[in-house]
Amino acid sequence: MDFLRPASLADALAAKAEHPDAVPLAGGTDVMVELNFDHRRPAALLDLNRVPELAEWSTSDGQVRLGAGVPYTRVITELGELLPGLAMASRTVGSPQIRNRGTVGGNLGAASPAGDTHPVLLALGGRVEVASVRGKRTLAADDFYRGVKRNALEPDELITAILLPAAAGPQQFAKVGTRNAMVIAVCSFALSLRPDRAVIGAAIGSAAPTPRRARAAEEFLASELAWTSRAPLADSVKRHFGELVAEAASPIDDVRGSAAYRRHALSVMARRTLGWAWDELRGSERWCA
Helix, strand or coil: EEECCCHHHHHHHHHHHHHHEEEECCCCCHHHHHCCCCCCCCEEECCCEEEEHCCCCCCCEEEEEEEEEEHHHHHHCCCCCHHHHHHHHHHCEEEEEHHCCCCCCHHHHCCCCCCCCCCHHCCCCEEEEEEEEEEEEEEEEHHHHHHHHCECCCCCCCEEEEEEECCCCCCCEEEECCCCCCCCEEEEEEEEECCCCCEEEEEEEECCCCCEHHHHHHHHHHHHHCCCCCCCCCHHHHHHHHHHHCCCCCCCCCCCCCCCHHHHHHHHHHHHHHHHHHHHHCCEEEEEE
């Protein structure tokens, strides 16, 4: 097995073009497990830890550009105000050691339906920046996931950044697992409220072959919320929102939970996160127009 260690993004893209079957290695929290259990034996590993361009984040015109190599720990400590939903999801990832190494870019590359950050990227309308020696392109997060552990990358491409709007309203993330920590999600849910545009983002994880938006739930809630008066939410609105979120799922029975349980849990998480987000919106001057 070859081990490639580029020191710049240009070198990394050149190496990927020359070795399209090379597996990118950032935090290694997924790849190294597969190697250690002999589930995967690639011809080459492409170590991206020395590529400085991937470990940076910046803001411009209300948008956050998050380098694919920024670890979860930095998302939590540095981006909690700009991307609160992503910071919440990052706190649920593995152990402190995993959060120090793992990255959102790696989560995207693995494309597991249970990846913790995927629902947040979808709910926020995120975009994925990818590059090769042929140039750069940007994909909507909705178009990035192609199936169980399958993504839209071409063989010579690398994920370089994730583009997300800075928070313009409350964001929430919830996850159900078989225990309280260091667990793969049985199911997960992310919610974003944008009072400036009267827009809702809602997405589910670990309850379908890919992470997916709950579009019917988004449309229903956007039309039902009292954006101007911010009156208390009726229980019937919360309940129907939860039902629509559950209907967006197409879960399976597996060792972590049944399909019926996943639908029920999604409905409960949707109702609860909506209540928390709406209470935050009503009680905070930060989100006033």
